[in-house]
Amino acid sequence: MLVTLIRRYSKPYLPYIWAVIFFQLASTIAALYLPSLNAQIIDEGVSRGDTDYIWRTGGVMLVVALVQVVTAIAGVYFGSRAAMAFGRDLRRGVFRQVTSFSAKDVNVFGAPTLITRGTNDVQQVQMLMLMGLNFMVATPIMCIGGIFMALREDLNLSWLVWVSVPVLVVVVGYLVVRLMPLFRAMQKKIDRLNGILREQIIGIRVVRAFVREPHEAERFGAANKDLTDVSLKIGALFVLMFPAIGMILHVSTAAVLWFGGQRVDAGEMQVGALTAFLQYLLQILMAVMMGTFMAMMIPRASVCADRIGEVLDVEPSIHETLTPVAPVEKAGRVEFRNVSFAYPGAEAPVLSDISFTAEPGQTVAIIGSTGAGKTSLLALLPRLYDAASGEVLLDGVPVTDLDRSEITQRVAMVPQRPYLFSGTIEHNLRFGKPEATDEQLWDALTVAQAADFVREKKNGLGSRISQGGTNVSGGQRQRLCIARALVTEPKVFLFDDSFSALDVATDARLRRALKAKTADATVIIVGQRVSTIADADQILVLDNGRIVDRGTHDELLQSSSTYQEIVESQLTAEAVA
Numbered sequence: 001m002l003v004t005l006i007r008r009y010s011k012p013y014l015p016y017i018w019a020v021i022f023f024q025l026a027s028t029i030a031a032l033y034l035p036s037l038n039a040q041i042i043d044e045g046v047s048r049g050d051t052d053y054i055w056r057t058g059g060v061m062l063v064v065a066l067v068q069v070v071t072a073i074a075g076v077y078f079g080s081r082a083a084m085a086f087g088r089d090l091r092r093g094v095f096r097q098v099t100s101f102s103a104k105d106v107n108v109f110g111a112p113t114l115i116t117r118g119t120n121d122v123q124q125v126q127m128l129m130l131m132g133l134n135f136m137v138a139t140p141i142m143c144i145g146g147i148f149m150a151l152r153e154d155l156n157l158s159w160l161v162w163v164s165v166p167v168l169v170v171v172v173g174y175l176v177v178r179l180m181p182l183f184r185a186m187q188k189k190i191d192r193l194n195g196i197l198r199e200q201i202i203g204i205r206v207v208r209a210f211v212r213e214p215h216e217a218e219r220f221g222a223a224n225k226d227l228t229d230v231s232l233k234i235g236a237l238f239v240l241m242f243p244a245i246g247m248i249l250h251v252s253t254a255a256v257l258w259f260g261g262q263r264v265d266a267g268e269m270q271v272g273a274l275t276a277f278l279q280y281l282l283q284i285l286m287a288v289m290m291g292t293f294m295a296m297m298i299p300r301a302s303v304c305a306d307r308i309g310e311v312l313d314v315e316p317s318i319h320e321t322l323t324p325v326a327p328v329e330k331a332g333r334v335e336f337r338n339v340s341f342a343y344p345g346a347e348a349p350v351l352s353d354i355s356f357t358a359e360p361g362q363t364v365a366i367i368g369s370t371g372a373g374k375t376s377l378l379a380l381l382p383r384l385y386d387a388a389s390g391e392v393l394l395d396g397v398p399v400t401d402l403d404r405s406e407i408t409q410r411v412a413m414v415p416q417r418p419y420l421f422s423g424t425i426e427h428n429l430r431f432g433k434p435e436a437t438d439e440q441l442w443d444a445l446t447v448a449q450a451a452d453f454v455r456e457k458k459n460g461l462g463s464r465i466s467q468g469g470t471n472v473s474g475g476q477r478q479r480l481c482i483a484r485a486l487v488t489e490p491k492v493f494l495f496d497d498s499f500s501a502l503d504v505a506t507d508a509r510l511r512r513a514l515k516a517k518t519a520d521a522t523v524i525i526v527g528q529r530v531s532t533i534a535d536a537d538q539i540l541v542l543d544n545g546r547i548v549d550r551g552t553h554d555e556l557l558q559s560s561s562t563y564q565e566i567v568e569s570q571l572t573a574e575a576v577a
């Protein structure tokens, strides 16, 4: 997956990558050339007192050093650009994919892990890409070139290379192998800690209400200690890592000077060659170290790439039709024909054999106990889910054959759990229709019985809404969501229990205003209170996913025992209150 991702998402940046390879090649070769020039100055120039030679070779050295610096900078520059653009595109890819997900697809993963995959996991892969571009070319060339150059300086000392490099590889490799599982464990512990913290923050009121703070603190404490333990183990290994590497480097240096010094004494080697040899050995060891670090990043990034790939590979379960049918009329007639539906993974269907028609200008109400399937029924029209069998038609065309925009333009839904976005009231109201005028907004607010409280706010339409709309009351949020639906002037309104948080008087006023506003629209209302739905043209009584009775309020009072029960229970409830 890692390779596939890198290949697919780095394609547009190939020119950058070629530039990186070129500049790194240049800078590595320059870096490899420097010690040998240095040796020449010492051995040819200094020893013979040839000032001219020193100046000339020194000049060359200066130029080579300049080339090395400039190309190294250019390499890092292009590498960073390519890696960052790669990360941006990958993140965008994940984001686009997730926004195309249906409710079902999101549920398969869960929101928190989708967030982690779109941010942290992408970051890991991006990091590998950056490191890879900065070191992948340089490291092997430095290693092989360094060995070659070192041997050119002195063959007799070559055994020092063959000893020190494997020792370094073994030591660093051992530490890395020990570290890998710890890193993976750490990632999981972080996930868990995040999960617990998230749950506690969201449920803080419940925690307080049930006085569960000590228990929750314990739960968090345990996860926190887990993470700390792993981090400490990692720390302990890292503490070893740097002294170990330092030790190998210093012992190698001492060995080169010791054995090389003897050869210089014996006149078998020149001082310059010795310094050059030493520098080459250090370059090789550095390269080996970088290579090992790189190798360490690959498994981690590849786990992340797999997680990203899982998201990218999902076939969205709601397919857009490729040959959309253009409806002849756009009045907003809704028809359900023998519709059945089950949630993925559930055995029993939540809806069975649902058939009804809602004509423009009509109000159809759905009533039924909690869990009867009312919300599920509404979800089928805007295609949050697709029916398992039967057909859901909008203006005579199955919704599966309509272009998505055809549906969203004509259908507005006020969900049971009203949701507002962080931003201003205005920003939320214009969500479905950015070009709406202020008058239209106020008009919608007036109908939704929300104008008064918005006007009372200091900033009016510009008042801030916090994330999820938590700084307005439940009833206010509901009314703002109704206004948001009204602004789009749809042909079909779906109200899912949208009047439940309103008192009876406001509920009545809202519905009267709505009636005038939605005179020729199709309205489908899910309601709990009989008073909310009593004046509907048609009432569907839903029980266990089936329509058990249908008719007007008066008809149902006569004919439907289920409806009578509901009415009676509410009357007694009112009497009790």
Ligand code: M5T
Residues within 6 Å of the ligand: 343, 346, 350, 368, 369, 370, 371, 372, 373, 374, 375, 376, 377, 416, 497
């Ligand atoms: C009907 C199940 C739920 C219930 C049945 C939304 C949702 C529901 N269900 C799922 O399995 N997954 C889901 O995402 O479906 O649920 P409903 O349609 O929400 O019922 P309702 O709207 O009539 O109930 P209420 O409480 O809003 O009046 O068995 O488990």
Ligand code: MG
Residues within 6 Å of the ligand: 374, 375, 376, 416, 496, 497
């Ligand atoms: Mg519901």
